[in-house]
Amino acid sequence: MLSTMSIDWKVLGRPGEDNALHLKIDTGQSIHPLLVDCGEKVLDSLRIGEIQAIEHLCFSHLHMDHVCGFDTFFRHNYNRPEFPVSVWGPEKTIELLHHRFRSFVWNLHHEQPGDWVVHEICEGLDLTPQDIESARFATKEAFAVRKDQPSRPIAGGVALKTKAFSMKTICLPHHTTRSIGYRFQEDPKQNVDPDALRHCGLQPGPWLQALIDETLPDTHLLSVVGKEISLEELRKTLLVESPGSSLAYLTDFRVEPGTSDWSQLVTWLEGTETLVCESQYRSGDHLLARKNGHMTTDLVGRLSREAQVENLTLIHLSRRYREDEWQEMRDEVRKEFPRASFPPAWTIAS
Numbered sequence: 001m002l003s004t005m006s007i008d009w010k011v012l013g014r015p016g017e018d019n020a021l022h023l024k025i026d027t028g029q030s031i032h033p034l035l036v037d038c039g040e041k042v043l044d045s046l047r048i049g050e051i052q053a054i055e056h057l058c059f060s061h062l063h064m065d066h067v068c069g070f071d072t073f074f075r076h077n078y079n080r081p082e083f084p085v086s087v088w089g090p091e092k093t094i095e096l097l098h099h100r101f102r103s104f105v106w107n108l109h110h111e112q113p114g115d116w117v118v119h120e121i122c123e124g125l126d127l128t129p130q131d132i133e134s135a136r137f138a139t140k141e142a143f144a145v146r147k148d149q150p151s152r153p154i155a156g157g158v159a160l161k162t163k164a165f166s167m168k169t170i171c172l173p174h175h176t177t178r179s180i181g182y183r184f185q186e187d188p189k190q191n192v193d194p195d196a197l198r199h200c201g202l203q204p205g206p207w208l209q210a211l212i213d214e215t216l217p218d219t220h221l222l223s224v225v226g227k228e229i230s231l232e233e234l235r236k237t238l239l240v241e242s243p244g245s246s247l248a249y250l251t252d253f254r255v256e257p258g259t260s261d262w263s264q265l266v267t268w269l270e271g272t273e274t275l276v277c278e279s280q281y282r283s284g285d286h287l288l289a290r291k292n293g294h295m296t297t298d299l300v301g302r303l304s305r306e307a308q309v310e311n312l313t314l315i316h317l318s319r320r321y322r323e324d325e326w327q328e329m330r331d332e333v334r335k336e337f338p339r340a341s342f343p344p345a346w347t348i349a350s
């Protein structure tokens with residue numbers, strides 16, 4: 001089936017080390033790369049050009065293991081001329097990033113391009129965020145001036161809505177702080193229906209591309225089996241709409257089954273195609289997990305089952321576990337949710 005959009009994603013970092021998520025949302029007309037979290041060495045597997053193409057850097061929170069690699073990101077992007085660098089995170093992100101921007105000697109900056117916009121997702125009464133605070137920083141000012149932007153309410157947790165996708169957020173409890181969960185959702189997409197094509201006696205081929213090309217108007221005529229037919233008619237006959245892909249990223253959080261937080265998170269996740277989720281502690285280490293504000297393998301599996309996500313990818317395993325325990329951890333998740341796996345690049349036997 002020919003479709004116009006997709007979410008291509010890759011977990012960065014190794015098991016037991018810092019992890020992050022690199023994703024590219026491809027509309028068919030343009031590609032939007034994003035990075036979620038930026039721990040130590042996570043950028044090692046990306047080319048410099050890929051780092052410089054990242055439109056949005058989204059932090060779950062600013063514990064060291066999620067922000068240690070920021071210097072590398074900053075080094076490659078501080079004077080990016082093409083478009084602003086957009087950063088997202090929980091409350092205090094603007095202040096903490098400002099310290100990091102200023103912790104270098106700046107003396108050759110006056111003529112440099114570079115525009116940074118840092119956004120904070122602010123908590124509401126429950127897990128739904130209430131508003132967004134933003135501030136701009138300019139490289140040519142050596143990042144000295146914090147220019148606060150008007151805060152804006154955040155409707156239904158949707159922090160960002162572009163022509164290509166929406167980014168929905170949730171404020172998750174993580175010990176005494178908060179971790180932002182992100183869900184990236186493509187807009188509904190138009191696909192060519194193979195049954196309709198067969199029914200009309202038409203052959204698939206590159207000509208179908210015109211049907212999903214948004215730059216071509218409905219009035220455009222296409223020559224099909226010797227007849228001139230308008231795109232409007234062909235689109236009406238041959239295209240079907242399906243929901244776009246979705247991917248959610250949750251890390252460093254703790255919600256207890258049976259609580260209102262749990263139900264809210266289950267509802268928030270419903271319909272998610274791919275969930276990338278922390279799996280920090282083994283099911284037997286509940287006390288430790290609760291003390292540190294993390295999930296256990298069995299709870300991650302249960303959450304995925306109740307939310308009926310399609311697939312679950314496990315990341316962020318605690319360093320306390322030896323390599324031979326990783327498979328057992330995945331099996332603990334699979335008892336609750338069989339469609340759980342590690343990122344393909346981890347090459348842990350299934």
Ligand SMILES: [Zn+2]
Pocket residue numbers: 063065066252316
């Ligand atoms: Zn962490």
Ligand SMILES: [Zn+2]
Pocket residue numbers: 061063174252
């Ligand atoms: Zn943390």
